[in-house]
Amino acid sequence: MTVDDLVPDIGTLTARLADAGYLSDPSLAAALFCAVRLPQPLLLEGEAGVGKTQAAKSLAELLDTPLLRLQCFEGIDAAEALYEWNYPRQLLGIRLAEAQGADLVEETLFGEKYLVRRPLMQALEHPGPRPAVLLIDEVDRADEEFEAFLFELLAESTVTIPELGTIRATHPPIVILTSNRTRDLHDALKRRCLYHWIEYPPLAQAIAIVRARVPEASEMLATQVAGAVQRLRSLDVQKPPGVAEAIDWVHAAQLLGIEELDEAAVELTLGSVLKYREDHDVARAASLRWIADPVRAAKQSVDDLRAAAEG
Structure with a gap:
């Protein structure tokens, strides 16, 4: 079955993504559809935790094709992204040839036997029948020289x-690049890509995403956690939580037998969603009761005022 058969239109792609547990809005589905069918690399930007990496994973799953992931970092170079030579094995080959009195020519020493393939080369050499999905994750963490290498x-x-010469893909990979926009990418890289910015989802969609990714969670818990994450993002925290943290929070709550959020439950599980000490202080200053349930917190505040007045 070809890629065209699997995703003949945007509606089918959206439905298949949902089957893979990824709920997409129409604009993101359109961008992914173009990346699959043109094909043209797609650059996904957005805050951490909004589902950029998961989009590539779900796309590979629905296409039933390998996901080859290159995690970028400061100082990454071609050897770590494309290929490198197995130097210890080459050295053993030289010593073995010397022991046997055999000649070892350079062409043999730099042949397939000693080549270590990294994700970029694996994606280019993928035999099919459908192209691999190549995820170049957090490309903004690499430097401009590496961007130029990608051109x-x-x-x-x-x-x-x-x-070895030039290697040309027989099944060009579907390329998804992600960026948290810690720095601006070069215009030359952006010109080669489709582009889509992934926003934080609205509350109703966030609830649906959490329920799709953690189907065993109750609707009440998914709703409370999604709402609490939205409230945490309204605070002055260093790392605003995204959908990924909401999913982690639900998993932690379930593990601890928490069926609904209250002040004590938030205190117990806050480390699942906020990852800085200062952010914990900000959350506590805002009131864990309000984070868990603003309606309950407001009612409790009114009751406290009444009790104080009566006292």
């Missing part, structure tokens, strides 16, 4: 290896 791959699905 040939993104433009023509080819790379050049000095010892």
Whole structure:
């Protein structure tokens, strides 16, 4: 079955993403559809935890094709992204040839036997029948030199290896790049890509996403957690939580046997959603009771005022 058969239109892609546990809005589904069918790399930007990486994972799942992930970091280079030579094995080969009195020519030493393939090369050499999904994750963490290295791959699905020549993909990969926008990417990279910014989902969609990813969770818990995450994002925290943290929070609550959020439950599980000490202080200052349930917190405040007045 070809990619065209699996995703003949945006509606089918949206439905198949939902089957894979990923709820997409129409604009994101359209961007993914174009990335699959054109094909053209897709750059997904947005705050951490909004589902950029999961979009690529779910796309690979619905296409029943490998997901090859390159996690970018400061200082990453071609050897870590594309290929490198197995130097210890080459050294053993040299010693073995010397012991046997055999000649070891350079072409043999730099042949397939000693080549270690990294994600970019694996994606280009994927035999099919459907293209692999290549996820270049957090490309903003790499430097501009690495961006320039990606140009040939993104433009023509080819790379050049000095010892082996040019490698051209027979099934060009579906390329998804993600960025948390910690720095601006070069215009030359953006020109080669489709672009989509993923917003934090509205409350109703966030609840649906949590329930899709954690189907065993009750509707009440999913609703309370999604609402609490939205309230936490309204505070002055260093790392606003996203949908990923909401899912983690539900998992932790379930593990601890928590069926609904209250002040004590939030205190117990706050580390699932906020990852900085200062953010915990901000949340406590705002009131854990309000985070768990603003209606209950407001009612309790009124009751406290009445009790104080009567006292």
